[in-house]
Amino acid sequence: MLEKTKNIAKQILEDKKADGIFGLMRNQWNVVQPHVFEDPAELDALVLEPKWLLAKLAMGILRSSPENYKLAVICRGCDERALIELIKRNQIEKENLLTIGIACSQEQAAICLCDRPYPAKLDAGEKVSGVDPFQDERVREFLIGNDKKRMGKWANVLKRCIKCYGCRNSCPICICDPCKLEDEVWVQKGVIPAEMITFHLIRAFHLSDTCVACGACQEACPVNIPLLYLQLSMRQTLREKYGYEAGLDPEIKSPVLSGAFEKPDTDREYPAWINSLREKDES
Amino acid sequence: MNQPKILIFACKWCGLIGADAAGKKRISLPALFRVIPVECAALVETDAIIRALAGGVDGIAVLGCHIGGCRYNNANHTAIKRMELLKDLLDTTGIGSNRLLFSFGTAHEDYQFEEIVKNFFDELVLLPPIDPWL
Amino acid sequence: MANITVFLCRCFGEIDSAIDFDLLREELSKDTSVSSLSIVDSVCLETDIKKAASQLKESKADRVLIAACSTLLRGNLPVDGLIKEGVERHKIGLVDIREGCAWIHGDDPEGAAKKAKDLINMGLAALRYREASEDMCVTVNPDALVIGTGPAGLAAATSLAKTGFKVNILERANAPGGMLRLISRCYPDNEDASDKLEPYIREVENNPLITFYPQSKIASIEGDTGNFTVQFSSQGKDNSIQSGIIIIATGAKIFFPTGLYRYGEIKNVITQMEFERQILNGSLKTKKTVFIQCVGARDRERPYCSTICCPISLKNAARIVENVPGGRAFILHRGIMTPGNTLEKYYRDTLSKGVQFIRFEEEQPPQIIGSDHVESVEVYDAVTGITRKIETDLVVLSTPLVPNNDNTRLAQMLGIEVDRYGFFSEIYPMHPLETKTDGIFICGSARWPVASDQAILQGKAAAMKAVSYLRQSTIAASTLSRVPGLKSGHACVDADACTGCGNCVAACPFKACHLEKLEGRYISTVNMMKCKACGSCVSVCPNGTIQIPEHNYRMVGEMIKRAF
Numbered sequence: 001m002l003e004k005t006k007n008i009a010k011q012i013l014e015d016k017k018a019d020g021i022f023g024l025m026r027n028q029w030n031v032v033q034p035h036v037f038e039d040p041a042e043l044d045a046l047v048l049e050p051k052w053l054l055a056k057l058a059m060g061i062l063r064s065s066p067e068n069y070k071l072a073v074i075c076r077g078c079d080e081r082a083l084i085e086l087i088k089r090n091q092i093e094k095e096n097l098l099t100i101g102i103a104c105s106q107e108q109a110a111i112c113l114c115d116r117p118y119p120a121k122l123d124a125g126e127k128v129s130g131v132d133p134f135q136d137e138r139v140r141e142f143l144i145g146n147d148k149k150r151m152g153k154w155a156n157v158l159k160r161c162i163k164c165y166g167c168r169n170s171c172p173i174c175i176c177d178p179c180k181l182e183d184e185v186w187v188q189k190g191v192i193p194a195e196m197i198t199f200h201l202i203r204a205f206h207l208s209d210t211c212v213a214c215g216a217c218q219e220a221c222p223v224n225i226p227l228l229y230l231q232l233s234m235r236q237t238l239r240e241k242y243g244y245e246a247g248l249d250p251e252i253k254s255p256v257l258s259g260a261f262e263k264p265d266t267d268r269e270y271p272a273w274i275n276s277l278r279e280k281d282e283s
Numbered sequence: 284m285n286q287p288k289i290l291i292f293a294c295k296w297c298g299l300i301g302a303d304a305a306g307k308k309r310i311s312l313p314a315l316f317r318v319i320p321v322e323c324a325a326l327v328e329t330d331a332i333i334r335a336l337a338g339g340v341d342g343i344a345v346l347g348c349h350i351g352g353c354r355y356n357n358a359n360h361t362a363i364k365r366m367e368l369l370k371d372l373l374d375t376t377g378i379g380s381n382r383l384l385f386s387f388g389t390a391h392e393d394y395q396f397e398e399i400v401k402n403f404f405d406e407l408v409l410l411p412p413i414d415p416w417l
Numbered sequence: 418m419a420n421i422t423v424f425l426c427r428c429f430g431e432i433d434s435a436i437d438f439d440l441l442r443e444e445l446s447k448d449t450s451v452s453s454l455s456i457v458d459s460v461c462l463e464t465d466i467k468k469a470a471s472q473l474k475e476s477k478a479d480r481v482l483i484a485a486c487s488t489l490l491r492g493n494l495p496v497d498g499l500i501k502e503g504v505e506r507h508k509i510g511l512v513d514i515r516e517g518c519a520w521i522h523g524d525d526p527e528g529a530a531k532k533a534k535d536l537i538n539m540g541l542a543a544l545r546y547r548e549a550s551e552d553m554c555v556t557v558n559p560d561a562l563v564i565g566t567g568p569a570g571l572a573a574a575t576s577l578a579k580t581g582f583k584v585n586i587l588e589r590a591n592a593p594g595g596m597l598r599l600i601s602r603c604y605p606d607n608e609d610a611s612d613k614l615e616p617y618i619r620e621v622e623n624n625p626l627i628t629f630y631p632q633s634k635i636a637s638i639e640g641d642t643g644n645f646t647v648q649f650s651s652q653g654k655d656n657s658i659q660s661g662i663i664i665i666a667t668g669a670k671i672f673f674p675t676g677l678y679r680y681g682e683i684k685n686v687i688t689q690m691e692f693e694r695q696i697l698n699g700s701l702k703t704k705k706t707v708f709i710q711c712v713g714a715r716d717r718e719r720p721y722c723s724t725i726c727c728p729i730s731l732k733n734a735a736r737i738v739e740n741v742p743g744g745r746a747f748i749l750h751r752g753i754m755t756p757g758n759t760l761e762k763y764y765r766d767t768l769s770k771g772v773q774f775i776r777f778e779e780e781q782p783p784q785i786i787g788s789d790h791v792e793s794v795e796v797y798d799a800v801t802g803i804t805r806k807i808e809t810d811l812v813v814l815s816t817p818l819v820p821n822n823d824n825t826r827l828a829q830m831l832g833i834e835v836d837r838y839g840f841f842s843e844i845y846p847m848h849p850l851e852t853k854t855d856g857i858f859i860c861g862s863a864r865w866p867v868a869s870d871q872a873i874l875q876g877k878a879a880a881m882k883a884v885s886y887l888r889q890s891t892i893a894a895s896t897l898s899r900v901p902g903l904k905s906g907h908a909c910v911d912a913d914a915c916t917g918c919g920n921c922v923a924a925c926p927f928k929a930c931h932l933e934k935l936e937g938r939y940i941s942t943v944n945m946m947k948c949k950a951c952g953s954c955v956s957v958c959p960n961g962t963i964q965i966p967e968h969n970y971r972m973v974g975e976m977i978k979r980a981f
Binding site: 142143147148149150151152153154155180185186197198201202204205208209229230232233234237238241255256257258 | 329330333334336337361364365367368369371372374375376377378379411413414
């Protein structure tokens with residue numbers, strides 16, 4: 001897979017389809033770092049491991065480059081989805097971006113609890129079927145069970161938060177400046193570990209329809225809070241109710257944004273708690 | 284929990300007029316709820332709901348107009364879709380989706396406001412308080 | 418730090434009998450932002466207002482909070498009075514402690530007093546953080562545009578011209594009249610169709626204020642309320658006009674029931690329109706006619722009733738019986754729809770003339786029998802249970818009116834919506850003939866199938882609604898709320914903080930937001946003429962960039978903090 005990727009990248013640079021290739025390089029001190037390869041000779045140092053989310057960095061590179069600079073990004077499944085979401089949100093112009101898609105191995109999919117460990121445009125590597133996160137033991141601990149126990153479990157993990165903002169900084173979708181999480185109205189400054197519910201729930205809800213389940217937030221957290229699990233049930237609701245998944249198509253916007261009725265409009269079913277008068281014994 | 288506190292966001296048209304109608308009929312209601320009038324149920328931000336839950340409020344109710352009856356071209360439909368996702372998140376963390384109530388109504392269903400408030404109070408009494416991790 | 422004057426209304430004892438005002442007075446005296454507190458008997462009496470306003474200006478207090486009843490929240494006498502005296506709307510805060518507190522917690526004085534204190538604190542916080550939104554004023558173009566010249570369009574155009582406004586009319590065909598040109602007589606009084614149109618057409622030709630553009634095709638429509646620009650071509654020449662309002666009277670078209678009741682396959686099975694055409698050119702030959710109702714209507718595909726087909730059949734059946742010697746007419750129906758006084762009498766008169774009515778069920782439609790032309794119709798009479806065979810030489814099918822093919826394209830150009838069948842849809846609630854965009858009106862069969870008398874009525878009504886816009890020389894965006902005086906501001910974007918994500922553009926129900934590219938990034942801009950301050954954009958914005966200043970998130974956060 002590595003050789004094939006190097007050849008594709010060399011070809012792109014020689015055909016002048018892009019001005020630079022964005023990937024990982026093993027540098028002269030044997031350390032892996034992200035690098036923009038503009039010279040085909042440098043591509044010998046290209047590596048594909050470890051998993052490194054390049055979407056947000058790519059956005060930064062394109063922002064600070066001249067207007068017609070074309071960048072080709074070597075991306076895994078989650079990276080490609082993040083890039084598509086950024087295109088949807090007008091942060092990256094579609095014409096300036098190319099992707100070289102690589103697939104993840106089954107071991108990597110098991111570590112990330114990913115159910116789609118391959119990009120839609122796959123150039124190198126073999127597709128593997130992912131894992132269903134709801135079957136995993138660690139996830140079931142936090143998502144299944146009675147309310148009081150679950151609340152206690154989440155309270156125990158969220159208590160550890162030190163408000164380092166690592167989750168927000170590493171998330172490829174979090175691009176707002178200024179950010180609501182730094183606003184006194186919502187999150188009080190200088191109070192640790194109080195008011196965690198506001199910080200985490202606001203962040204989790206803002207990502208409800210754009211989270212691509214890349215796991216960057218979890219990996220960035222210094223105290224190992226399982227932040228990905230907060231998003232899983234919302235992603236499942238969107239998939240089941242509207243058939244929508246974030247990051248698959250740059251033209252389809254989130255269904256939560258429009259008030260229009262999906263056709264046909266009379267057959268929409270609403271859950272039982274939405275009605276004017278509720279029966280007392282309905283629980 | 285025997286004294287649950289409820290915060291009600293009532294849309295200026297159906298929700299608030301319904302609440303007023305209950306007042307005009309001098310129906311007796313428990314005193315632990317506060318009403319904030321908003322222009323449309325679509326204006327209620329989920330962040331405000333989360334802030335209220337963190338600030339000690341036990342239950343939030345959002346009153347809007349019926350589907351097809353919003354004078355802002357079905358803006359209440361967007362609101363309800365968003366609330367469904369928020370309910371998922373509240374369920375995941377164990378806070379419980381029964382703390383959030385979304386109701387459609389019309390201005391002359393004044394008995395509805397009384398039913399909603401009283402039923403909501405009865406439900407919230409049965410729930411355990413939010414874990415003091417705040 | 419705002420200085421706030423607080424008025425507590427006793428409402429002649431209604432409020433302070435349930436809430437302890439001494440407690441409130443004590444609490445409010447501790448609040449440093451309250452500069453003065455007055456307890457009045459009744460805020461809504463005139464004398465108290467003038468005194469209040471002068472007190473306000475005297476003490477240089479910035480804002481005023483009135484704690485009284487809920488009728489104030491609808492914008493009422495005290496608020497209007499203060500505004501007239503020069504106080505700005507966003508500086509007046511209103512709290513409801515009567516319907517919201519005193520009258521529902523009469524049996525819990527402690528709870529009621531605490532609730533009143535909290536509500537007033539919330540009101541004070543709201544008043545401190547509230548801001549005013551901008552407004553926009555545009556000059557209104559005093560010309561009107563009417564699209565379509567059926568009876569509805571003609572009535573609208575002539576009414577506007579007689580009131581004194583210049584009217585431009587666009588018509589797809591060569592001459593005015595719409596579908597009424599193709600029929601011979603109108604129900605219920607059997608008036609000649611061309612006689613009915615004649616006074617309107619004469620007005621169109623003679624009135625110098627009306628300009629008629631035949632054979633026109635619309636290319637684009639742009640602009641907002643008060644200033645629409647329409648590019649079109651008429652008789653091959655391109656043209657463009659400006660107008661302050663647009664009235665849509667484009668009508669509907671007939672549904673051709675190909676495949677139903679062997680229409681198109683066998684001779685002498687025709688539609689009502691072809692029946693009228695045969696009368697107009699004298700080629701109608703029949704002695705026994707069978708009319709079949711609800712062909713292609715009130716079924717799965719088109720579950721609506723087209724309102725006009727039953728009276729049309731009554732009219733035509735009566736003509737056969739009266740004018741053809743020995744003529745007979747049968748009406749096969751699934752329920753005759755003739756609501757109202759006049760039409761009910763029309764139905765009974767038709768019955769008394771000898772027209773026969775036979776009811777059939779949807780699952781057992783009548784069968785057309787014949788090889789190359791109709792010989793008889795077999796129908797299962799649902800009332801008697803007998804299958805009858807009727808000999809006939811002409812079968813007339815009553816088909817519904819369906820929307821024009823280009824309704825969707827026209828709606829997109831105008832920025833209005835179509836309903837699930839394709840007819841133009843009105844804005845909800847209680848605003849007949851108005852649409853999502855202020856200044857665009859719909860009337861006649863473009864809105865819903867109607868006959869000519871109703872269409873004329875709707876055209877005149879639309880014209881009168883249009884006059885209320887045209888007669889103003891300027892329109893302020895804040896008055897476009899459809900309920901006078903209650904529009905609460907516009908959404909406002911903080912250009913530095915906007916990330917250009919486009920959420921607000923997608924969420925706005927009135928398409929008032931759009932993205933503009935400035936210095937390499939996208940920034941959202943709000944069109945104040947379209948914005949109705951509903952707040953859909955506010956709740957989907959990820960970092961609180963777009964806000965409604967009268968209800969911004971800082972204000973809500975502070976209110977929540979003080980709620981209990």
